Each structure stands twice: as structure tokens, then as C-alpha cells.
Amino acid sequence: MKKLSERFNSLDSGLIIDQMSGKFFSANAAGLLIFRGIIAGKKKQQLIDSLTREFDVDAKTAARDVEEFIVELQSFNLHEN
Amino acid sequence: MKINLAVSGLNASDSPGPGLGIIKCLRNQSRFDIRIIGLAYDANEAAIYVREACDEVYLMPYPSAGIETFQKRIRYIVEKAQVNFFLPALDSELTNFLSMEQEFLRMGVKTFLPTREMIEMRSKIKLQELCKKARLKYPKTIEIGNFDQLFSAANKLGYPCLVKGIFYEAVVAHNEATLEKAAHSISSRWGFPLLLQQWVAGEEFDIAVAADGKGNILGMTAMKKMQLTEKGKAWGGMTIHSKGLFECARRLVKHLQWRGPMEIEIMRNEKTDEYYLIEINPRFPAWIFLSHGAECNLPEILLRHVYEKIPSGQIPIIAKPGTMFLRYSQDMIISMSEYERVMIMGELNRDSAPATGKPNRRKQRET
Numbered sequence: 001m002k003k004l005s006e007r008f009n010s011l012d013s014g015l016i017i018d019q020m021s022g023k024f025f026s027a028n029a030a031g032l033l034i035f036r037g038i039i040a041g042k043k044k045q046q047l048i049d050s051l052t053r054e055f056d057v058d059a060k061t062a063a064r065d066v067e068e069f070i071v072e073l074q075s076f077n078l079h080e081n
Numbered sequence: 082m083k084i085n086l087a088v089s090g091l092n093a094s095d096s097p098g099p100g101l102g103i104i105k106c107l108r109n110q111s112r113f114d115i116r117i118i119g120l121a122y123d124a125n126e127a128a129i130y131v132r133e134a135c136d137e138v139y140l141m142p143y144p145s146a147g148i149e150t151f152q153k154r155i156r157y158i159v160e161k162a163q164v165n166f167f168l169p170a171l172d173s174e175l176t177n178f179l180s181m182e183q184e185f186l187r188m189g190v191k192t193f194l195p196t197r198e199m200i201e202m203r204s205k206i207k208l209q210e211l212c213k214k215a216r217l218k219y220p221k222t223i224e225i226g227n228f229d230q231l232f233s234a235a236n237k238l239g240y241p242c243l244v245k246g247i248f249y250e251a252v253v254a255h256n257e258a259t260l261e262k263a264a265h266s267i268s269s270r271w272g273f274p275l276l277l278q279q280w281v282a283g284e285e286f287d288i289a290v291a292a293d294g295k296g297n298i299l300g301m302t303a304m305k306k307m308q309l310t311e312k313g314k315a316w317g318g319m320t321i322h323s324k325g326l327f328e329c330a331r332r333l334v335k336h337l338q339w340r341g342p343m344e345i346e347i348m349r350n351e352k353t354d355e356y357y358l359i360e361i362n363p364r365f366p367a368w369i370f371l372s373h374g375a376e377c378n379l380p381e382i383l384l385r386h387v388y389e390k391i392p393s394g395q396i397p398i399i400a401k402p403g404t405m406f407l408r409y410s411q412d413m414i415i416s417m418s419e420y421e422r423v424m425i426m427g428e429l430n431r432d433s434a435p436a437t438g439k440p441n442r443r444k445q446r447e448t
Binding site: 006007009 | 284286305318
């Protein structure tokens with residue numbers, strides 16, 4: 001499988017390009033932070049910590065955001081096609 | 082190295098020929114010093130008048146004029162323009178060019194085209210067989226020889242289904258009424274047999290390839306179609322990196338031992354994630370300029386193989402993913418004197434043509 005970092009091109013605007021399927025996605029600033037964290041191989045707790053550090057959210061909200069984002073990410077079919 | 086390269090497919094309508102895209106690729110490479118000789122069938126082919134495109138243009142007789150007329154004209158063009166490479170870009174003219182292969186060799190003129198057998202093996206009517214041998218999926222397809230077989234064949238496939246002409250055109254039929262209309266329309270232009278094909282719902286991909294004739298890919302640009310015209314032609318797209326698409330192209334090139342340019346159209350079934358071969362064209366596609374943008378300039382790669390003898394079997398050059406193109410149309414003001422030269426003389430040499438597209442005022446006053 002191609003590395004996620006090679007597969008996706010995420011721009012600072014929040015536009016995420018899947019270079020394998022040709023699909024585009026957009027994320028807000030928090031979503032982009034989570035996405036780039038996942039691409040970088042961060043664990044779930046590290047993602048939560050990043051969110052609480054960068055945004056004005058508590059750990060509980062950040063954990064929910066990370067969970068929701070990961071669920072949404074499943075629909076991207078993160079497998080070789 | 083200096084090359085006088087003749088290229089066709091200069092029609093630039095809403096379903097454009099590949100000529101202008103090929104020329105833009107060649108103009109944007111620096112390895113070869115190329116003089117472009119445009120070959121057109123009609124004075125209205127717009128790319129004739131794009132100033133930065135062709136250095137010279139020659140009209141050719143339509144294939145229906147017969148092989149001797151065609152060959153006579155080509156001999157004239159070779160001598161007049163000192164052509165040393167032909168890159169035909171239209172399906173319908175390939176066999177005419179192939180008929181001159183031996184003569185081209187004697188004249189020192191190069192081509193790099195698929196053989197007649199290769200072209201035949203990828204014809205619409207043979208694709209099912211080809212896919213079976215190359216272990217690729219192909220939508221269920223039924224060949225019908227007359228209208229009596231139309232509805233029973235469609236019922237076997239279900240609706241919607243595709244009605245395809247033997248050479249060109251494909252229309253989606255959603256019910257018996259649209260099926261009948263499409264079948265009459267297409268058969269009136271291209272005759273029988275017609276092909277009825279299972280509809281594969283999903284995403285459309287297109288692959289441009291240059292192959293070495295020994296089963297190897299020299300270069301490949303895979304693209305996801307992002308915008309389509311009503312005729313289903315790509316009007317925008319983005320290069321992608323997909324092992325699945327590469328594998329489809331690899332199997333086809335290996336099985337056909339393909340030589341030269343090729344376009345492969347693929348559908349991916351959105352439910353099963355399977356790839357289906359839709360069509361193979363024996364030429365570069367109209368969007369070939371994208372290959373240059375994605376650092377995989379396929380016309381240049383083809384010339385490198387021919388002139389610099391890039392060894393077969395080396396790792397192919399693959400387009401950089403994430404490069405996007407959008408097509409636009411443009412109205413061009415053309416010089417009546419240039420149009421006249423093409424229309425009346427059948428040729429245009431920019432070395433002697435007026436430098437601008439403006440009308441020649443002095444001439445106007447004289448008349």
C-alpha cells in the first residue's frame with residue numbers, strides 16, 4: 001500500500017486531495033490538524049493533545065472530534081484502489 | 082537533434098483531436114529541436130491557425146478518397162517539408178499510414194505505430210476476447226446484427242445499458258424507447274453490428290501510455306475524469322497514482338505487445354471496486370498535454386525511445402499524481418490570407434505567411 005503521506009496532499013486551506021482516487025475533501029482547521037496528525041502516524045491520544053493545545057477545547061470535546069473525524073475518514077476508503 | 086515531425090488531429094471542436102495537445106507537449110520539451118508539420122483534413126480545423134502550434138500545415142485527402150490519393154499526397158508532403166517522423170493521431174487514418182511503412186523506411190522517415198494486428202485486437206468487437214486473455218474485466222456485451230435482436234438483448238443486460246456503434250459513438254438507453262431511438266441513430270451512421278453493453282456505474286479513468294512494442298510500458302499518465310462533456314469526453318481531470326490502473330495498463334501492453342501511443346478507458350465499479358475496461362484507442366488522447374504537466378511528457382518519451390534508444394524493460398516513467406487540467410474553448414480571429422492558403426493551396430508555411438492575424442490592409446485597398 002502506498003504511504004498515506006504520499007497518497008494525500010493536504011493544503012493549508014483545508015483542501016485534501018486523494019492522489020490515488022482523484023477525490024477531493026475539505027476539512028476545517030481542526031480537521032486538518034487531525035488529518036495531518038494521522039498522516040504523520042500520531043496515536044489517538046497525541047491527536048487529542050494536539051487539539052487541546054491548538055484550540056480552545058477541553059479533552060472530552062477533542063476526543064469526540066477525533067473519534068468523529070476517524071469515523072468520517074473510513075468513508076474515504078483508505079485502501080489501495 | 083532536429084526533427085521535422087508531422088502530426089495530425091488538428092480539429093479542435095468540443096470533441097477535439099489530440100494534435101494540439103501533442104504539439105504542446107513537443108513545444109514544451111527541450112531535448113529535441115522540432116519543426117512541427119500539421120496535417121489536416123479540412124481548412125476549418127482550428128489548430129491550423131494557432132500560431133505557436135504548426136510551422137507548416139498541409140491538407141490531406143479524407144481516407145474515403147482512396148489509398149493511392151493518400152499516398153501520393155504524403156509523398157509530396159515528405160518531400161516538400163522534409164518530414165522525418167510521422168505521428169498520426171486519429172484512429173481512422175492509421176491503416177493508411179501503415180500501408181506506407183516500408184516506403185517510409187526506404188525514405189528514412191520514422192514512425193512508431195501499432196501493427197494492424199494490434200489495432201484489430203483492440204477493436205470494440207474483439208475487446209471481450211482480449212479481456213479474457215489479459216484477465217481483465219469487461220462489461221457484458223452483446224453484438225446484434227439487426228433490429229429484431231435489439232429488445233431481447235437489452236432485456237438480458239437490463240436497463241440502463243449502452244448502445245455502441247462498431248467504430249464510434251455510445252449512447253445510454255434507459256428504456257425501450259430510448260434504446261430504439263439510439264439504435265436507429267447509431268446504425269444509420271455506422272451500420273451493423275451494434276454492441277449492447279452492460280452499464281457500469283462508477284468513476285471514469287483514462288490512461289495514456291507510450292509502449293515499446295516488446296510488452297513494456299515506457300511512460301504512463303493515469304487521469305481521473307473530473308468534468309465530462311455531453312459526449313462523455315474529458316473536459317477536466319487530475320493525474321492519479323493507482324496500482325489498479327497501472328496493472329490494467331501493464332497487462333494490456335504485455336498481452337498486445339503494444340507499440341507506440343495508446344489510450345485506455347476504464348470504469349471502476351463504485352460498489353465492487355472492480356476495474357472494467359471500456360475502450361482502447363491506438364493513439365494519444367486529446368488531454369495528452371496533462372502528461373507534460375505531470376512530468377511524464379509521453380510524446381517526448383516516445384521520441385526518446387525512437388531516437389535515443391532508451392532500453393526496453395527499464396522502469397517506466399509514471400506521471401506525478403495530483404496534477405490537474407481544465408479545458409477551455411477560445412474564439413480565434415484568423416487571417417483570411419492564411420485561411421485562403423489552406424483552402425485553395427492546401428498548404429500553409431508560416432515562414433512565408435503574414436506575421437499577424439490582422440488582415441492585409443494594403444491588399445484590401447488595392448481591390
